[in-house]
Amino acid sequence: MNGAGDPLRPFAASSATPWDHAAATHLLRRAGFRPTMQEIERAVGAGVDATVDRLVDGEPEARRASELDALGDGIARRGELDRLRAWWLQRMRYTTRPLHARLALFWHGHFATSDRKVKSPTLMLAQLRTIEAHARGPFGAMLRAMSRDPAMIVWLDGDENVRGRPNENYARELFELFTLGVGHYSERDVHETARAFTGWHQRRGTFAFRPRSHDGGDKTIFGETGPFDGDDAVRLALAQPAASRFLAAKLLREFVTPTPNEVLVTALAQVLWESDFDVGATLRRLLKSTAMFDPAHRRTRIPSPVEFVVGVARSLEIRTRGPVLARAIARMGQRLFEPPSVEGWPGHRHWLDSTTMLVRLNAAVAATAPGSADRLARRYALRNSAAARRFATTIALDGAPSTALAERLHALDGTPSAVLASALRIALTAPEYQLA
Amino acid sequence: MTLTRRDFLTRSLAGSTILATGATLPGFLAHTARASAGFGPGRERILVVVEMNGGNDGLNTVIPFRADDYYRARPTIALPRPDVLTLDDHLALHPAMRAFARLHERGWLAVCENVGYPNPDRSHFRSMDIWQSASPCPEESRTGWLGRAVDRSERVDTPLALHLDGTALPAALRTTTRAVPSIEAIDAFRLDGDADAIERAASADRADASADLQFVQRTAVSSCRQARRLAALGVDPDAAARYPAHGLANRLAQIARLIGAEFGPRVYYTSMGGFDTHARQLATHASLLTELAESIGAFFADLEARRLHERVVVMTFSEFGRRVDENGSQGTDHGAAAPMFVAGPGVRGGIVGGVPDLADLGRGDLKHHVDFRSVYASVLDDWLGIPSRAILGASFPGLPILRS
Numbered sequence: 001m002n003g004a005g006d007p008l009r010p011f012a013a014s015s016a017t018p019w020d021h022a023a024a025t026h027l028l029r030r031a032g033f034r035p036t037m038q039e040i041e042r043a044v045g046a047g048v049d050a051t052v053d054r055l056v057d058g059e060p061e062a063r064r065a066s067e068l069d070a071l072g073d074g075i076a077r078r079g080e081l082d083r084l085r086a087w088w089l090q091r092m093r094y095t096t097r098p099l100h101a102r103l104a105l106f107w108h109g110h111f112a113t114s115d116r117k118v119k120s121p122t123l124m125l126a127q128l129r130t131i132e133a134h135a136r137g138p139f140g141a142m143l144r145a146m147s148r149d150p151a152m153i154v155w156l157d158g159d160e161n162v163r164g165r166p167n168e169n170y171a172r173e174l175f176e177l178f179t180l181g182v183g184h185y186s187e188r189d190v191h192e193t194a195r196a197f198t199g200w201h202q203r204r205g206t207f208a209f210r211p212r213s214h215d216g217g218d219k220t221i222f223g224e225t226g227p228f229d230g231d232d233a234v235r236l237a238l239a240q241p242a243a244s245r246f247l248a249a250k251l252l253r254e255f256v257t258p259t260p261n262e263v264l265v266t267a268l269a270q271v272l273w274e275s276d277f278d279v280g281a282t283l284r285r286l287l288k289s290t291a292m293f294d295p296a297h298r299r300t301r302i303p304s305p306v307e308f309v310v311g312v313a314r315s316l317e318i319r320t321r322g323p324v325l326a327r328a329i330a331r332m333g334q335r336l337f338e339p340p341s342v343e344g345w346p347g348h349r350h351w352l353d354s355t356t357m358l359v360r361l362n363a364a365v366a367a368t369a370p371g372s373a374d375r376l377a378r379r380y381a382l383r384n385s386a387a388a389r390r391f392a393t394t395i396a397l398d399g400a401p402s403t404a405l406a407e408r409l410h411a412l413d414g415t416p417s418a419v420l421a422s423a424l425r426i427a428l429t430a431p432e433y434q435l436a
Numbered sequence: 437m438t439l440t441r442r443d444f445l446t447r448s449l450a451g452s453t454i455l456a457t458g459a460t461l462p463g464f465l466a467h468t469a470r471a472s473a474g475f476g477p478g479r480e481r482i483l484v485v486v487e488m489n490g491g492n493d494g495l496n497t498v499i500p501f502r503a504d505d506y507y508r509a510r511p512t513i514a515l516p517r518p519d520v521l522t523l524d525d526h527l528a529l530h531p532a533m534r535a536f537a538r539l540h541e542r543g544w545l546a547v548c549e550n551v552g553y554p555n556p557d558r559s560h561f562r563s564m565d566i567w568q569s570a571s572p573c574p575e576e577s578r579t580g581w582l583g584r585a586v587d588r589s590e591r592v593d594t595p596l597a598l599h600l601d602g603t604a605l606p607a608a609l610r611t612t613t614r615a616v617p618s619i620e621a622i623d624a625f626r627l628d629g630d631a632d633a634i635e636r637a638a639s640a641d642r643a644d645a646s647a648d649l650q651f652v653q654r655t656a657v658s659s660c661r662q663a664r665r666l667a668a669l670g671v672d673p674d675a676a677a678r679y680p681a682h683g684l685a686n687r688l689a690q691i692a693r694l695i696g697a698e699f700g701p702r703v704y705y706t707s708m709g710g711f712d713t714h715a716r717q718l719a720t721h722a723s724l725l726t727e728l729a730e731s732i733g734a735f736f737a738d739l740e741a742r743r744l745h746e747r748v749v750v751m752t753f754s755e756f757g758r759r760v761d762e763n764g765s766q767g768t769d770h771g772a773a774a775p776m777f778v779a780g781p782g783v784r785g786g787i788v789g790g791v792p793d794l795a796d797l798g799r800g801d802l803k804h805h806v807d808f809r810s811v812y813a814s815v816l817d818d819w820l821g822i823p824s825r826a827i828l829g830a831s832f833p834g835l836p837i838l839r840s
Contacts, residue, residue: 116604117561300648331624333605333617340610341578349651353595354658354700355617358625361659365629404640429634431652 007291008267011048017293019048022398026298029436030255031055031287032098034311037380037395052287056136056280058097065094076125084121085336086322088128089329092310093320103135103279104128105306106254108336109344111146111178113155115337123151123205124337136280139247139272143178143234150202156342159201163215166194173342175237184242185222192219196228238277244269247277255286257297258348264291299398299435302348305332307436308360312367312428315395316376331359352434364428373421385412385419392423397432405430481782481819482695484704484735485582486684486752487606488728490711491560494757494774495792495802496721498547501528505794510762513718523547526791532726535733536777543785544736545777546837548811550789552773552804556756560712560770564755568607570809570828580608581812582703584827585820587613594658594700600687601706609705622690625699627663635660666697678738684708685731692738695748702820711754715765728752732779749780749819749838753808759800772801776811778837782819788835810835 013019024043028035032055035043043051061069068091075083092101108131115124127149134142146152147170153159156170171193175185199214200207219228221236228236237243248268252260268286275281286292303311309329313320329335333356339345352360382388389409393401401409408426412419427433496513499520500506507514520528521537527547529536539545557563570581579587582597586609589596599605599618609616619625627634638656642649675692679685687706694701708728713721732750739745757774773792789806796803809832813824818838825831 116607300646302648302652327620331617331619335604338604340605341612343578343612346611346613349648350611350614352652352655353614353617354655354662355595355598355619355625357652357655358627358659358663359617361634361656362624362626362628365627402640402642404637404642408637425629426637429629429637431638431649431656434652435648
């Protein structure tokens, strides 16, 4: 598909949709977290292509994030799930690779494995590392790795899956939740695929293939017959037309719009299919596309608590202890390493009700304490109240406050840092701020 | 008649001023006002679920004190006949449960005996998942029984259920369409900012506001009102004095405050752990049951003082009971059927489900005579007025434990 109708044709700035602070903020927010003013300025200067390439390829990791990374194994070994959660959040807070962090979060929700059953922070961490290693790579390789992931094996009863008594748990989720969606496979496909995975066990936290538990006989999966194993099942699933559409729709909901239309899904499915499910290449194309910057798609997504809290901390350059972040996020309804079910977190509007909203408002109030405004005013040399107001609206309201907010912002007076504190509070507690 | 402060607050929120101007209000705001009118005091019944995590020893909780088999099976940990708190001719409460005995005297305690499910699983995780999903095959059920009630609820801006505990969201509250809030303490709901200013900014009409923005506006307005209701209620030192110093008591005290503030949820969920009594269980189990009984007793005393008790029922459950025979460490191993308690002025007091039959065991464990989903069905149908069939996927016969 090409030409004017192709929603994935490269974005070209125009007077209607310029490449400006708002567009750059939109991109950085969707392909990462809420950006700092410095990140916005840098992206505006570098242009769409260079910014997307930098996001997809990643820059050298920040020292603080690397140092943190090394601490994970010790925390997991001591079985401290709460601290491991805080540790992951701090890596998101300080990383110079925000898109990679968002992808890890995305896949954690996709392969939704919970420590409630796995009961091993070490295995949960190992799964996260596997996710991170494959997050931008070919989806097939990621599925093959996840099929061998010990936490996943515990989570979906792989150890119970033996010749003669196949356990269908993993096979069913592989099709329903990981690759195809309901309605694109038969009960027989599930049963035969469970047989293909027999003997794919874990032993003391390491993948262990048990030849004697494996059913080496012929299976018929999606109409093909052979002595298939798990890797064959993955290959056969991805060959189904539903697979590319399923993943395309999910990527679009995460990065472009909660309600992607047919044309968009079909176009992105095509890119996935032609790239052999190369997630990095597909995202590069998507993030540079016209659809990505369509004004109708902006501010249409309610970010998850993790995105919200990490985004506030990053954009306002706030340093907070990891457990504080984790607690606020739990109160908003999200606990990393403990998604509510195999389906992951429901997302978008489901995040918000009057109580979780209250917690978000409190986080906004805490983040806009005078101290943080003081630091920002000095760091960005905001010399008068107009500059402070402009800073707040650019960073928090895409430069376009609604009339109601604009009036309140305009009425503010005082020192630049006092104006900035009040302006940020008005912006961060406004309903608009909940839409990214 | 004088207005209590609560009445006043509720009237000023749900009362005539805002509803009368419905025609001129922005659509989203009128919607909020209507929603709040739906749950004024005295209108909605509330269920508080207390999870007893670890597998409570049912036989030492509700004791078949006439059965010699009981004393033979438990030479070192049976509760002596003279000490137990008699419920009827056959069954008695653990001596530590005096607060429950008082509920029983008032007809506020329904004991459902011999509750379980077919082919009992003795793994904590799997059995808990069975109880919480209320599906015979938990792998097939990704939602919890209460979560499905949340999913089916038409509530838009206030949550139907709330988890108040220090633990992860229980499987019972797993949903597919709504996030159930999970807090460790009530102060999560104190609004630190200026509620009036935030509400004014949220409710101001926006030209061309998208449906999503209107949704967020509506939710923010509800948040501010909720926070104000809670703040206006304040801390009542008399209420605090009604509770003993137990963790569960502390959580129930907070739930009572939320109920008093008409916070919105119809289902509250909390838990206490430690019931996995494999060794030297006498002292441990006595202190666990003291905490359970005293906390729930204090909860109803507090609710009664607030004149809210008639709207509230408490239900307890555990993932399984324990083996009839004690083990070699003066404890008990994982078992099967066990009693559940349903308490409150709304219950029909007494015992249903019969006396545990220690002569008819399955693999050394009590067999179940009442499916736990029958208890759930009763609570859903007869108390909450939520059709249980849709939630449980089948019709389970209810029990005569609630005054409908």
